[in-house]
Amino acid sequence: MYARQVQILRHLRPAALANTARPSPAVRALSTNTDAAHPIKRVVVYGSGLMGSGIVQVAATYNYQVTMVDLNPAMLDKGTGYIRSSLKRVARKKFAEDEAQQKHFIEDILSRVQTSTDPLAAVEQADLVVEAIVENVATKRNLFSSLDGVAPPHTIFTSNTSSLPIGQLAEVTARPTKFAGLHFFNPVPQMKLVEVVKTNDTAPEVIETLVDFCKSLKKAPVQCKDTPGFIVNRLLVPYMTEAIRLVERGVASPEDVDTAMKLGAGYPMGPFELVDYIGLDTTKFILDGWYKSGEGLAGDKLVAPSEKLNKLVESGRLGRKSGEGFYKY
Ligand SMILES: CCCCCCCCCCCCCC(=O)CC(=O)SCCNC(=O)CCNC(=O)[C@H](O)C(C)(C)COP(=O)(O)OP(=O)(O)OC[C@H]1O[C@@H](n2cnc3c(N)ncnc32)[C@H](O)[C@@H]1OP(=O)(O)O
Numbered sequence: 642m643y644a645r646q647v648q649i650l651r652h653l654r655p656a657a658l659a660n661t662a663r664p665s666p667a668v669r670a671l672s673t674n675t676d677a678a679h680p681i682k683r684v685v686v687y688g689s690g691l692m693g694s695g696i697v698q699v700a701a702t703y704n705y706q707v708t709m710v711d712l713n714p715a716m717l718d719k720g721t722g723y724i725r726s727s728l729k730r731v732a733r734k735k736f737a738e739d740e741a742q743q744k745h746f747i748e749d750i751l752s753r754v755q756t757s758t759d760p761l762a763a764v765e766q767a768d769l770v771v772e773a774i775v776e777n778v779a780t781k782r783n784l785f786s787s788l789d790g791v792a793p794p795h796t797i798f799t800s801n802t803s804s805l806p807i808g809q810l811a812e813v814t815a816r817p818t819k820f821a822g823l824h825f826f827n828p829v830p831q832m833k834l835v836e837v838v839k840t841n842d843t844a845p846e847v848i849e850t851l852v853d854f855c856k857s858l859k860k861a862p863v864q865c866k867d868t869p870g871f872i873v874n875r876l877l878v879p880y881m882t883e884a885i886r887l888v889e890r891g892v893a894s895p896e897d898v899d900t901a902m903k904l905g906a907g908y909p910m911g912p913f914e915l916v917d918y919i920g921l922d923t924t925k926f927i928l929d930g931w932y933k934s935g936e937g938l939a940g941d942k943l944v945a946p947s948e949k950l951n952k953l954v955e956s957g958r959l960g961r962k963s964g965e966g967f968y969k970y
């Protein structure tokens with residue numbers, strides 16, 4: 642499955658090799674996990690895309706040691722770029738005109754992030770795995786199956802999947818009691834919500850540990866059972882699919898639907914702005930998955946494929962991440 646590449650453990654910051662940076666008072670104030678009532682110290686995030694990079698950023702901000710894993714250096718560099726640009730926004734807000742403090746804040750956080758293209762070597766040190774790779778059940782199952790034989794017995798496995806049954810991922814491992822959903826929201830640095838999803842086998846103490854972990858990241862965790870879409874996406878998908886049906890029926894333009902929902906329902910983004918933000922590829926994977934085999938949703942016209950969405954994805958227009966989706970960026 643993976644060309645076992647020479648393990649490239651690259652710090653994001655040359656000086657980090659000396660790792661002489663000590664958390665500044667401002668960062669120390671942010672760092673709360675040292676007194677957190679849970680055993681997690683090293684977080685290993687698989688996937689350095691929109692979500693994985695955000696999860697890495699937030700965990701490192703709150704003083705966890707983090708390893709970000711992806712398929713190749715180019716994807717890792719992309720994820721690093723996401724993190725740096727996001728941290729610059731946070732730093733500018735925190736330290737206004739003080740560029741030295743901004744730089745120190747950013748480099749201090751990045752000093753806690755390692756990158757790797759070797760998934761098995763990375764998991765050997767993991768207390769918590771957060772999987773945020775492509776929304777494909779076979780790819781996720783392959784990853785978890787390969788990690789399970791190498792990860793320490795205490796390591797908790799979680800998935801950031803939007804739509805796939807957590808139980809279908811857990812079943813390829815020998816740690817069903819240490820397997821849960823940990824569903825962050827986009828953009829991870831801004832969105833407070835995390836859905837902690839328990840399967841029929843997840844141990845209560847594992848859920849407790851994950852809830853504590855989320856709180857140490859200053860997130861607001863909610864708990865739910867392992868059903869399609871958990872809480873938010875179960876409500877969001879019908880709303881957003883109806884939006885695209887409106888446009889496909891010629892009722893209104895994407896722009897006017899977005900304006901209507903922002904001004905009429907108070908949403909910060911309309912459905913088409915949002916799906917460009919999420920990624921049209923991920924959106925398609927979710928719809929296709931539910932239409933094919935979603936529990937209680939398979940074959941339901943609510944999640945039937947959208948010709949408009951499919952055409953955009955086929956033409957490589959994936960939203961903000963490719964420079965064009967429903968809108969140009
Ligand atoms: C329609 C097509 C059919 C589709 C059918 C199928 C649909 C399937 C859908 C499935 C969904 C799957 C996704 C999933 O699993 C779950 C999700 O994540 S759903 C998405 C949830 N997120 C949202 O809804 C985001 C809504 N938007 C917003 O909250 C805001 O627009 C946003 C915060 C993104 C930007 O805020 P805005 O005011 O618009 O702009 P600013 O740029 O000024 O930012 C405000 C504020 O936030 C800070 N900030 C923004 N982004 C970042 C970042 N990446 N890093 C750090 N900081 C950031 C910025 O600095 C500002 O800070 P201030 O303190 O306010 O100055």
Ligand SMILES: NC(=O)C1=CN([C@@H]2O[C@H](COP(=O)(O)OP(=O)(O)OC[C@H]3O[C@@H](n4cnc5c(N)ncnc54)[C@H](O)[C@@H]3O)[C@@H](O)[C@H]2O)C=CC1
Nearest residue numbers: 688689690691692711712716773774775776802803827919
């Ligand atoms: N985009 C969004 O708004 C949200 C997405 N999610 C979920 O998070 C997961 C990731 O989504 P995004 O970050 O948007 O996708 P993305 O496409 O931005 O990133 C996916 C990353 O996974 C990497 N990858 C693919 N296969 C891999 C493997 N076998 N090993 C290591 N890395 C691998 C890719 O190279 C890519 O960098 C999906 O399950 C998605 O449903 C959850 C909440 C919100």
